[in-house]
Structures are given as C-alpha cells and as structure tokens.
Amino acid sequence: MSASSLKRTQLLKIATSLVKTHGFTREALARSVLYLPNQKHVESKQDNEDCQPLSDTAVSSLFGFGDAARTTLIHAWLDEGINHMSNSSQPARNVSDVLHTRLDWNEPVLGYLPEAFALLSTPNPSWLSLQFDPLPALKHAHRIADEAAYLSMDTSRELAWYARRISLAGIYSAAELHQLTSPSTAHSFLDSLLTGSSSLEQKLGDVMLYSDYVYKSWKGILKSRGML
Structure with a gap:
C-alpha cells in the first residue's frame, strides 16, 4: 500500500x-x-x-x-460496524448476541442514519424526482446477516444456508428500522423477532417479499422525515 x-x-x-x-x-x-x-x-x-x-x-x-465524499464515509462506517461485530464476538457466540452488538454500534449516530441511508439510496437526487433504490439497504442487511451467521458458526447447507441468512437479514432490518423510531425498545423488539424466527423465516423466505418489505419500510421513514 x-x-x-x-x-x-x-x-x-x-x-x-x-x-x-x-x-x-x-x-x-x-x-x-x-x-x-x-x-x-x-x-x-x-x-x-x-x-x-x-x-x-x-x-x-x-x-x-x-456527496461522493460523504458516501465514502458512510461505507467506511458500515465496514467498521462489521469489524465491531467481529471484534466484540467470541467463538461460538450466539446470533442474538452478535445482532445486539451491531444495534449497539448504531446508537451514537442514530440521528444521522436516515440521512445516510437516503444518500445511499438516492444516487441521482434532483429536486424534481428522487428515485429510491432499496439495493444498498438490502446489501447492508445481508452483510450483517452473513457475518452474524459466520460468527455464530452456523452450519446450514445449501437452501437452508440461504433461507437462514434471508431470515436474519429480515430480522435485523426490522430491528434497525424499529431502532430509528423507538431506540429504547429496539433490543427487546429484536429479541421478540428472534424468538419467533421460525415463522418469520417462512414469511421472509421469498426474496421478493423481503425486498418489498425493506423498500416500503425505508421509503416510508425517509418520506416521513422529508428526505424523499
């Protein structure tokens, strides 16, 4: 280097x-x-x-x-969030602990996150039209789900591997969205989703359903804050 x-x-x-x-x-x-x-x-x-x-x-x-510089900083912060999950986790730590650790990482910057995700999700903003792209939010959630599964030594194979990660991505997305509007109850909300993860895994097993969920949820939050 x-x-x-x-x-x-x-x-x-x-x-x-x-x-x-x-x-x-x-x-x-x-x-x-x-x-x-x-x-x-x-x-x-x-x-x-x-x-x-x-x-x-x-x-x-x-x-x-x-704004390209700001985008560079956002991606670097997200990368540090992944590192935080790894550095704070011990071998065989369970998924719940890992996801709670990642929610903790958000806490000092919660007020800035909606604007950050708005910037990532509207790559070509204009005063006339803001097209919301859900792909950055999906990639963000899947990176966290993949890391959580890895750190918890998940041994799922083939289709079960994908279903497990889609489920964890959906759980984390829901908890993070909840955290933006109700920080004090985010961790208990995450626990409730993890407890019912079997049924949630079935509900979010369809990739298109999960993508639609993230799209509508993030777009709703950004609109409510006047960012779209």
Whole structure:
C-alpha cells in the first residue's frame, strides 16, 4: 500500500469515529487529520496554524467530490460496524448476541442514519424526482446477516444456508428500522423477532417479499422525515 493510500485509510478510519459528533459530513473527513497519532488534541491547538482541518480541495482529492465524499464515509462506517461485530464476538457466540452488538454500534449516530441511508439510496437526487433504490439497504442487511451467521458458526447447507441468512437479514432490518423510531425498545423488539424466527423465516423466505418489505419500510421513514 502506498503512503498516500495508507494515509487515506488512516484518515477515513478516524473520520468514522467523528460521525457521532459531526455526522456523515465532509467536515468529519476534514477534521480527521487533527486526530492523527502525531497530532496533539485539536482543542489544545486551535490557534496553531500548522494544525488545520483538511481543505475542501484535499477532502475532494482524497475522498471524492461533493456527496461522493460523504458516501465514502458512510461505507467506511458500515465496514467498521462489521469489524465491531467481529471484534466484540467470541467463538461460538450466539446470533442474538452478535445482532445486539451491531444495534449497539448504531446508537451514537442514530440521528444521522436516515440521512445516510437516503444518500445511499438516492444516487441521482434532483429536486424534481428522487428515485429510491432499496439495493444498498438490502446489501447492508445481508452483510450483517452473513457475518452474524459466520460468527455464530452456523452450519446450514445449501437452501437452508440461504433461507437462514434471508431470515436474519429480515430480522435485523426490522430491528434497525424499529431502532430509528423507538431506540429504547429496539433490543427487546429484536429479541421478540428472534424468538419467533421460525415463522418469520417462512414469511421472509421469498426474496421478493423481503425486498418489498425493506423498500416500503425505508421509503416510508425517509418520506416521513422529508428526505424523499
């Protein structure tokens, strides 16, 4: 990895930790440079001209122009969420523990998540028409389901393997959507879905049904918040 690529990766990782205070913004990316290991804490260097956030030009060069930089940060944060599941899990940990761990990862940034998913799901926004694409939400849920099944040492084979992951993706999607509107009851809601996972697995076994569920649920939330 080149020095520039290494620095970009390092800055992006730092920026994911700044989302909780600055959101999924270009500002979070710009301020990441202030927290490099060789820098003192930003608050003690406010008047030091040698310690400044990245310029807008530098942010664009490293992470993309306009909202592309924000999208880069969102994807990096989602990747860190997967890493959080792995690093917080012990061998043979059950699915419930893993999914609860992933919900915990959302908590510091819940207020920013609808806008982040709106950005991922409307790749070509315009004031005239916003076309909602459910694929990013589906991929997000399936990545989490696949990781949860892997960490819990799921041994399903062939069709059962796919059915299990579709079921877990549906369960996690429902819990995450619930978390956005009722954070305090998200974990108990997840438990209730896991308890009834056999019937839910049958209901969500059809990929088209599951896709339609995610599409309508996310679109409804984004519309209610004026993002579509």
